[in-house]
Amino acid sequence: MSAVVASATSADAASTVVPADDVADRLELVRESAPLVQCLTNVVVANATANILLALGAAPAMVDIPEEAGLFAGVASAVLVNLGTPHAEQRAAMEHAVRSASTAGTPWVLDPVAVGALPVRTALARKLAAARPTAIRGNASEIMALAGVGAGGRGVDATDSVDAAAEAAEALARRFGAVVAVSGAVDLVTDGERTVLVRTGHARLTTMTGGGCALGAVMAAFLAAGGDPLVAVVAASAVYTIAAEIAAERSAGPGSFAPAFLDALAGIDGEGVRARALLA
Ligand SMILES: Nc1ncnc2c1ncn2[C@@H]1O[C@H](COP(=O)(O)OP(=O)(O)O)[C@@H](O)[C@H]1O
Ligand SMILES: Cc1ncsc1CCOP(=O)(O)O
Numbered sequence: 529m530s531a532v533v534a535s536a537t538s539a540d541a542a543s544t545v546v547p548a549d550d551v552a553d554r555l556e557l558v559r560e561s562a563p564l565v566q567c568l569t570n571v572v573v574a575n576a577t578a579n580i581l582l583a584l585g586a587a588p589a590m591v592d593i594p595e596e597a598g599l600f601a602g603v604a605s606a607v608l609v610n611l612g613t614p615h616a617e618q619r620a621a622m623e624h625a626v627r628s629a630s631t632a633g634t635p636w637v638l639d640p641v642a643v644g645a646l647p648v649r650t651a652l653a654r655k656l657a658a659a660r661p662t663a664i665r666g667n668a669s670e671i672m673a674l675a676g677v678g679a680g681g682r683g684v685d686a687t688d689s690v691d692a693a694a695e696a697a698e699a700l701a702r703r704f705g706a707v708v709a710v711s712g713a714v715d716l717v718t719d720g721e722r723t724v725l726v727r728t729g730h731a732r733l734t735t736m737t738g739g740g741c742a743l744g745a746v747m748a749a750f751l752a753a754g755g756d757p758l759v760a761v762v763a764a765s766a767v768y769t770i771a772a773e774i775a776a777e778r779s780a781g782p783g784s785f786a787p788a789f790l791d792a793l794a795g796i797d798g799e800g801v802r803a804r805a806l807l808a
């Protein structure tokens with residue numbers, strides 16, 4: 529059996545294995561259901577995020593004004609709330625969307641971009657986290673800052689390691705009943721009881737703006753398919769990072785990586801997942 533796998537990173541959460549077959553099944557479900565993913569995301573990555581969701585087989589919709597966001601969250605398959613450029617209108621829209629998603633039972637993902645030193649988004653992230661997102665996704669410094677440990681990273685980038693964020697991630701997961709995903713060279717996914725490390729990936733993902741933010745949207749797409757949310761988030765991370773490996777082999781630098789990544793996401797299937805997971 530090939531696995532995307534892991535070992536425990538702290539004394540508190542047990543290591544869990546997610547078989548590559550489960551990842552492949554989740555990918556097939558996303559393709560079959562073409563989930564409608566509502567994105568309230570930052571202006572830097574909105575276009576890249578829509579293209580990445582389309583390449584995967586999902587249907588993106590950037591519905592982020594206060595008068596429409598709540599209405600749409602009631603019919604969307606999943607919602608992404610990303611705090612990268614949280615203008616006042618969008619902040620209001622986020623609160624409507626979160627309320628409506630919670631009422632409708634729609635899965636939603638919180639991405640606390642650059643939380644820590646910046647006051648407006650930090651307060652908003654804490655408020656939204658208390659509304660119990662299905663998943664919280666961030667880099668190590670963002671997850672630590674949201675958990676109340678450390679002052680955040682350097683702008684939108686992490687200054688802490690994924691290892692250093694493991695305990696904060698597990699504590700956050702338990703506090704809010706969410707799956708928490710920490711990105712980095714090795715991605716960590718935890719629900720506070722089980723922790724999985726996703727070892728696939730390529731550093732060139734960090735040279736493309738949206739490398740982290742679009743991952744949150746992809747997690748929303750996988751959560752829309754239902755089932756164990758920990759497995760859904762692991763599957764999203766695995767498919768995404770395996771596609772990055774394939775794209776890195778077919779590109780020469782950041783410029784050619786971005787379109788190669790779209791092609792790799794569109795082309796990846798269960799066999800591709802199993803082949804790479806075996807190498808991880
Ligand atoms: N050093 C690295 N090597 C390989 N993959 C990485 C590395 N750092 C980040 N990644 C990948 O890049 C994506 C974005 O992660 P990251 O840069 O941590 O997010 P953010 O943009 O939120 O800071 C994730 O899929 C992660 O697995
Ligand atoms: C550069 C920047 N500034 C505010 S949001 C944003 C995008 C960050 O996207 P990612 O961290 O996914 O590259």
Ligand SMILES: [Mg+2]
Binds near residue numbers: 739
């Ligand atoms: Mg980044």
